[in-house]
Amino acid sequence: MTTTPLPSRVRHLLVGAGFAGLGMAIKLQAAGETDFLVVERGSDVGGTWRDNTYPGAACDVPSQLYSFSFAPNPDWSSSFSPQPDIQAYLQKTARGAGVLDRFVFDTTVEAMVYDEAAQLWRVRTSAGEIEAVNVITGSGGLSEPKLPEIEGIETFQGEIFHSARWNHDVDLAGKRVAVIGTGASSIQIVPELQKVVDHLDVYQRTAPWVVPRHDRRYSAPEKLALRHLPGLQRLYRSAIYWGRETYVPAFTWKPGLALPARQMALGNIRKGIKDPELRARVTPNFQIGCKRILISNAYYPALDSDNVDLVTDPIAKVTGNAIVTADGVERDIDVLVVATGFYTTDQPIAHHVTGRGGRTLAEVWAADGMAAYKGTTIHGFPNFFQIIGPNTGLGHSSMVFIIESQIAYILDGVLHQRVNEYAALEPRADVQAEWNADLQRRMRRTVWTTGGCASWYLDEHGNNPILWPRTTFTFRRLLSRFDIDAYDVEAGQNASSTTPQEVSA
Ligand code: NAP
Numbered sequence: 001m002t003t004t005p006l007p008s009r010v011r012h013l014l015v016g017a018g019f020a021g022l023g024m025a026i027k028l029q030a031a032g033e034t035d036f037l038v039v040e041r042g043s044d045v046g047g048t049w050r051d052n053t054y055p056g057a058a059c060d061v062p063s064q065l066y067s068f069s070f071a072p073n074p075d076w077s078s079s080f081s082p083q084p085d086i087q088a089y090l091q092k093t094a095r096g097a098g099v100l101d102r103f104v105f106d107t108t109v110e111a112m113v114y115d116e117a118a119q120l121w122r123v124r125t126s127a128g129e130i131e132a133v134n135v136i137t138g139s140g141g142l143s144e145p146k147l148p149e150i151e152g153i154e155t156f157q158g159e160i161f162h163s164a165r166w167n168h169d170v171d172l173a174g175k176r177v178a179v180i181g182t183g184a185s186s187i188q189i190v191p192e193l194q195k196v197v198d199h200l201d202v203y204q205r206t207a208p209w210v211v212p213r214h215d216r217r218y219s220a221p222e223k224l225a226l227r228h229l230p231g232l233q234r235l236y237r238s239a240i241y242w243g244r245e246t247y248v249p250a251f252t253w254k255p256g257l258a259l260p261a262r263q264m265a266l267g268n269i270r271k272g273i274k275d276p277e278l279r280a281r282v283t284p285n286f287q288i289g290c291k292r293i294l295i296s297n298a299y300y301p302a303l304d305s306d307n308v309d310l311v312t313d314p315i316a317k318v319t320g321n322a323i324v325t326a327d328g329v330e331r332d333i334d335v336l337v338v339a340t341g342f343y344t345t346d347q348p349i350a351h352h353v354t355g356r357g358g359r360t361l362a363e364v365w366a367a368d369g370m371a372a373y374k375g376t377t378i379h380g381f382p383n384f385f386q387i388i389g390p391n392t393g394l395g396h397s398s399m400v401f402i403i404e405s406q407i408a409y410i411l412d413g414v415l416h417q418r419v420n421e422y423a424a425l426e427p428r429a430d431v432q433a434e435w436n437a438d439l440q441r442r443m444r445r446t447v448w449t450t451g452g453c454a455s456w457y458l459d460e461h462g463n464n465p466i467l468w469p470r471t472t473f474t475f476r477r478l479l480s481r482f483d484i485d486a487y488d489v490e491a492g493q494n495a496s497s498t499t500p501q502e503v504s505a
Helices: 019-030 084-098 184-196 220-228 232-244 247-250 253-274 274-280 299-303 346-351 362-368 401-421 428-445 472-478 499-502
Strands: 009-015 038-039 111-115 118-125 128-137 159-162 174-180 200-202 308-311 315-318 321-324 330-331 333-338 380-386 426-428 487-490
Touching: 009 019, 019 038, 019 401, 038 128, 111 346, 111 380, 128 401, 174 184, 184 200, 184 299, 184 380, 200 380, 247 253, 253 299, 274 299, 274 308, 299 308, 308 426, 346 362, 380 401, 401 426, 401 472, 426 428
Parallel strands: 009 038, 009 128, 128 380, 159 333, 174 200, 174 333, 200 308
Antiparallel strands: 111 118, 118 128, 315 321, 321 330, 380 426, 426 487
């Protein structure tokens, strides 16, 4: 991808070029708000779909729904698209929308500081400084790999890498490999590694619930029909959307409703594993849905293979060439894959954002808990919009639906700002507090709180600042218009400070 030089000033600065940043750019352009710039630390669009190239990477939400509503794609190869298909879709969508001339790649945002007097964000990037009236972040809720804190791991002499930073230069054929973690990434990686390595050790701390994956390839006539009958694609999308939405009561209200899913998962274990002792060790001890429900037909058979060992004794340390478990057993390895997830409730980007009074977002969230208004705007941070902010995550449906809801809300907000010549918009503290009190009250009866598991959804106080505890259509309705009454507004010099001409000059 080519890179645009950094202008000194822009009206809307977008951070990140994944689904969120790209979708926002496309919608800003369509609304005539062309004075924007997207800064991306990677070399291409795609976000998580650019970064997660591990063997077996695929989306566990069907692509007909896990795609932009405004950019339907008749070319999906199968119902659950593999990562290369999704990455190609995002590249094609970006090219087709004609927005890439305002994307700056290989550029990291280092600091974003709100200048109260100038009513501007002053942003320092690895390619220079830039001023912006609005900052819109789409930097992803699962973008910063979290490495496990294990004694001696830094002394490991073999190859070691995180699932989201796969090292394709390492030839795994015939090697002794260990995978730490049994989450969504690991269960896709393990069956692929099992086919090529000499021996694989899978280190499980908590057994996940894994239901069968009903995947199928689209036939040629079906693809043809999808291409020529747009209504058919909308029908598929709608059917998947409403099917997924039926999971919500089980997650948020009556976990007992998930009994059929539990039965399916237990059946998946029986079908995939012959050894009764191994079956017992992979059977979870918490309610289904408490952690993300995983889907795979290949994971259990892979664990049951002769060249794979599931290790459930806790890891004590890593040495130069082995992992040692608490029972004293030392297992030699050549390659260590850490599939241990991401920073979620302690997002690194929060340390780089400074709002009113010189307080960083990390300081505000450390004191008050990670919270926002409608998952998008934050008191103390005027003209700052976060796509996939607090309490916007889903355990059951497409994040693209949430992203599009937020994009529409932000767009309405910045249009309000321009039309009414507001220099600054900031959600009122009381409104934000009320929004979050309601969310946390709803959280109390969800399976994520009551289901008896520890998960990356919960912070150290046991609060859930990650997930949305209602239906997604409620989220969309609540964000359907920018509710200016919930905001403190300021007039000032920035009201119509930049024009598209100024930026492209
Ligand atoms: P994850 O779900 O957070 O799983 C991390 C795994 O590592 C867990 O099994 C965890 O065990 C284990 N772990 C963490 N620290 C450890 C330690 N110090 N020692 C031993 N084990 C440790 O991460 P992920 O699999 O990368 O998935 C993250 C999220 O990304 C998913 O929930 C999903 O939202 C998304 N994702 C989606 C897809 C898809 O669409 N197919 C694929 C991949 C990822 P515990 O369970 O005990 O904590």
